[in-house]
Amino acid sequence: MxxxxxxxxxxxxxxxxxxxxxxxxxxxxxxxxxxxxxxxxxxxxxxxxxxxxxxxxxxxxxxxxxxxxxxxxxxxxxxxxxxxxxxxxxxxxxxxxxxxxxxxxxxxxxxxxxxxxxxxxxxxxxxxxxxxxxxxxxxxxxxxxxxxxxxxxxxxxxxxxxxxxxxxxxxxxxxxxxxxxxxxxxxxxxxxxxxxxxxxxxxxxxxxxxxxxxxxxxxxxxxxxxxxATHTEYLVRSILDFIDLPQARHFLPSDGYSSIGYRLFGPLIFGFMMWVMARTKEAKLNKLVFIARDGQLPHQLFETLKTQYGLSQVSTSYVYFSRSVGLQFGLKEWDVDQLLTVLGSGRIHRSIESCLAMLGYDANLMPPLLERFGFKIGDIVSKNRRSVAHLLFTTIFDHTLRTNRSQREKFKRYFDTHFSPDEKIGLVDIGWNGNIQRYLISTLDSRYSKDQFLGLYLGLHSPAHYNRERGFNMEGWVSNYGQVLHVQEYLNSGGVELLEFALTADHGTVIGFKDDDLGNISPVLEEPFPEEISYREKAMKVQMGIRQFVKDHKYLLDYYSPGILSCTAWSAPFERLVTSPTPDEIHLLAGLSHSDIAGNTASRLVLAARQDNRTRKSKRLMAIAREQAFWKACFDRLNYS
Missing domain, CATH: 3.40.50.1000 (HAD superfamily/HAD-like)
Structure with a gap:
């Protein structure tokens, strides 16, 4: 009954x-x-x-x-x-x-x-x-x-x-x-x-x-x-607000990192991909080249989305490249700005051998030259020794340029498999200042011109003007040459490091190339340090959440063009994470380590940490500690709340 x-x-x-x-x-x-x-x-x-x-x-x-x-x-x-x-x-x-x-x-x-x-x-x-x-x-x-x-x-x-x-x-x-x-x-x-x-x-x-x-x-x-808000922004915010409602819970992954990927990084990356697709069509690009390592996930997402928007004719590839490779392949003239990049301005000063390694030199083979400028293996290039190091690098610049030219000729075939001088090509990466685009285009031979490339970046800081003034075409989505000041500020206060974590690839940083007896060219990848292994594993969980968010929302392409969906309102959850993290988010993310200087993953610092009692009692020491912290809002929550 x-x-x-x-x-x-x-x-x-x-x-x-x-x-x-x-x-x-x-x-x-x-x-x-x-x-x-x-x-x-x-x-x-x-x-x-x-x-x-x-x-x-x-x-x-x-x-x-x-x-x-x-x-x-x-x-x-x-x-x-x-x-x-x-x-x-x-x-x-x-x-x-x-x-x-x-x-x-x-x-x-x-x-x-x-x-x-x-x-x-x-x-x-x-x-x-x-x-x-x-x-x-x-x-x-x-x-x-x-x-x-x-x-x-x-x-x-x-x-x-x-x-x-x-x-x-x-x-x-x-x-x-x-x-x-x-x-x-x-x-x-x-x-x-x-x-x-x-x-x-x-x-x-x-x-x-x-x-x-x-x-x-x-x-x-x-x-x-x-x-x-604009009409588009209103709809995007309505879609995002839904995620915080109880009826949305079964969409959310149960794992903490995957949930953060879905709720906070997923909308940002979805909006970025909409913008990339819109600009690809508007600029009539024939091909998109995604740059390692941060371009791996966007490359995979673009491949899953492009047919739905009618971009199946746009070919793509994933090119192994990095700042380190750029400094070994892409130098055609001696540039003091590039030199300062090698010497670095990170929170931790680098050793002389680390600086030389960025240009492909083994300091152990150069003791007479080091002694001539007062250096020995293990010496740190502190601020007061940077001018002397500058002189050392200037002494070897001619050899550096010859070495770069030799590397370009030796591994030309690798880049020829990814680029064609007859195509209009988009370069897709996370962005910031556009140096990778400059290095990469300089790595190619004279058949290529700057005008055939368009850099499409999640964000560009105001220093990217330097590269634009030199004829490199590039655009940023959430931040375009720092035009929206508060966006550049939060990116520079932990946003950059959090994004580079979320978009890190499942492989190490490329530090060069090698060829075998059959003439096959392959990238040489840096062996991961123990800290980076854990970092990468967590990033893969975050990316699972990002992928799920994109999968759950790609239906929007059936009703709206990417041009409409490329509204920067998608970045709101990520901005909130950077500027006002919750205790759970701090627990999961504050202890992540990040390379102190671009191109050098061996030197790593945590994003933010609670200071010891001695430091917290000193305004001077706390000011120094906060300046060194990547994620400012997280540092404040850990130490002042």
């Missing part, structure tokens, strides 16, 4: 959820999608106010129903658009497009509640009858189909009662009476209703002696947030 004669389910926010902050935000999604259609050219002003007008049309249609025909005011989808058409004077073609797009996007944003699905399956075995009740304007046949498609097996064959079709509602309690009459059930404890609205699903059902179960597994606030 079944426990219940009838179990009824509310639909929205009980069985089905939307992947946006509030249901009303679907109207902004519709507006943005339709704005891409040619019809928008003749209806721009009408569409600009669509979100407001669509909400108003629904409200006025209800009022009209209540006053004119004295019904409860539950209106249908078509009646809402009748009122919208009267209000705006839009042509039938535009109305039809808006209606179809709203249904299309409702379907796209809807997903089955994991808890709701479990309860539905459980109740089917405990009830003689199962039905759906919804205060909704959408048609019942559409809702039945959606429920079936989203995983509620048998839903399309079950009774469904929609307020707009019966002119009665759960809100006023009258729809329950309609259900009782239609299904031949008397309201009693043998009828269980499951829903999320305290008034319409719980109070009104209880008032009629119906048993209830409160669907507390979702949080919904159906109010549009007042904002000065």
């Amino acid at each position: 079944k426990k219940y004669k009838l179990v009824t389910f509310d639909i929205f926010d009980t069985l089905l959820h939307r992947r946006i902050r509030a249901p009303v935000d679907i109207f902004e999604a519709v507006r943005l999608a339709v704005m891409q259609n040619k019809i928008a050219l003749l209806n721009h002003n009408t569409l600009m106010s669509f979100t407001h007008d669509r909400m108003r049309a629904e409200s006025e249609a209800r009022q009209h129903l209540e006053k004119i025909i004295e019904a409860e005011g539950e209106v249908s989808f078509s009646e809402i658009y009748d009122r919208y058409e009267d209000m705006t004077g839009c042509e039938p073609e535009l109305r039809n497009l808006l209606e179809s797009k709203e249904l299309e996007l409702e379907k796209a944003f809807l997903f089955a509640s994991d808890t709701g699905l479990k309860v539905f399956d459980e109740m089917k075995g405990m009830a003689e009858q199962v039905a759906f009740i919804s205060d909704m304007y959408l048609p019942s046949d559409w809702l039945s189909t959606i429920l079936e498609e989203k995983g509620f097996r048998g839903a399309s064959k079950l009774p469904i009662f929609v307020s707009a079709e019966y002119r009665k509602s759960k809100w006023r309690g009258t729809l329950y009476q309609e259900v009782a009459q239609a299904l031949g059930v008397t309201p009693s404890a043998a009828w269980l209703h499951v829903g999320d609205n305290i008034h319409s699903d719980i109070s009104q059902a209880s008032n009629q002696s119906i048993s209830t179960r409160f669907a507390d597994w979702a949080k919904v606030d159906n109010r549009r947030i007042p904002t000065t």
Whole structure:
């Protein structure tokens, strides 16, 4: 014998959820999608106010129903658009497009509640009858189909009662009476209703002696947030805000690092990939070359996304390159700025042999030269010895340039497999100052020109002007030459190091190339240090979360162009991480180590650390410690909170 004669389910926010902050935000999604259609050219002003007008049309249609025909005011989808058409004077073609797009996007944003699905399956075995009740304007046949498609097996064959079709509602309690009459059930404890609205699903059902179960597994606030943000930014923020709601929990990975990858890095990288695709099409690039190591994940993601946007003709490759390789291959003239890069300006001063190794020299083979300038193996190039080291490097510059030329000629075939002088090529990397692009292009022979390359970077700092002024074409997404000051500031206060962690490849830094007896050329990779092994393992977990976020959101490409989706609002969760980390985030990330100087992974420091009591009692020592910390906000939380 079944426990219940009838179990009824509310639909929205009980069985089905939307992947946006509030249901009303679907109207902004519709507006943005339709704005891409040619019809928008003749209806721009009408569409600009669509979100407001669509909400108003629904409200006025209800009022009209209540006053004119004295019904409860539950209106249908078509009646809402009748009122919208009267209000705006839009042509039938535009109305039809808006209606179809709203249904299309409702379907796209809807997903089955994991808890709701479990309860539905459980109740089917405990009830003689199962039905759906919804205060909704959408048609019942559409809702039945959606429920079936989203995983509620048998839903399309079950009774469904929609307020707009019966002119009665759960809100006023009258729809329950309609259900009782239609299904031949008397309201009693043998009828269980499951829903999320305290008034319409719980109070009104209880008032009629119906048993209830409160669907507390979702949080919904159906109010549009007042904002000065652009329309695209508003939709992106709605999608991001959804991730923090309880109904989003089954999308999130259980592992801590993977969860951070999904919630905080995933949106940033998704937005970056949208921008890369948009710029690839706009700039008519034939090929994208992703630069190791930070370009590995973007390369893999681009390959999974490009066909969906119609970029299958764009070829890609992954080139092994690094600052160290650039200084051994890409020097064609002696440049004091490049020299200062070798000497470094990190938090820890480098040894003379480390500086020489960046240019491919073995200091152990150069004792007479070292002695001539007062150095020996193991000596540190401190600030007061940097000018002497500068003289030493200037002495060997001619040999350095010859060595670079020899390396270029010896390993030319490797670069010829990745580049063609007849193609317009995009270089994709994490970015910052554009030096890698300069080194890489200088590594290529005279058949290539700077103009055929476009650097596409997640961010470019203001010092990148140096390379742009020398004719290198490059653009940044979240930061473009430091034009937005606060973005450059948070990137330089821990954002860079966190991003380089999240995007690190599953292989070591390339430090050179080698060829075998058969003429095959392969990269020489630096052996990982113990600290870096752990660092890399954690990064791979973060990347699992990033991949999952991209997979879960690539459906947006079916409705919006990458140009629309490339809004920098995707970076908001990452910015919050850098500037205001939570205790859990600090626990997982503060102890990560990062190379002190670009191109030298042997010298590593933690991103931020709690200082000992002696240091914390001294303002001077604390100021020094904070200056040396990569992640400033994390340092402050660890030491001042």
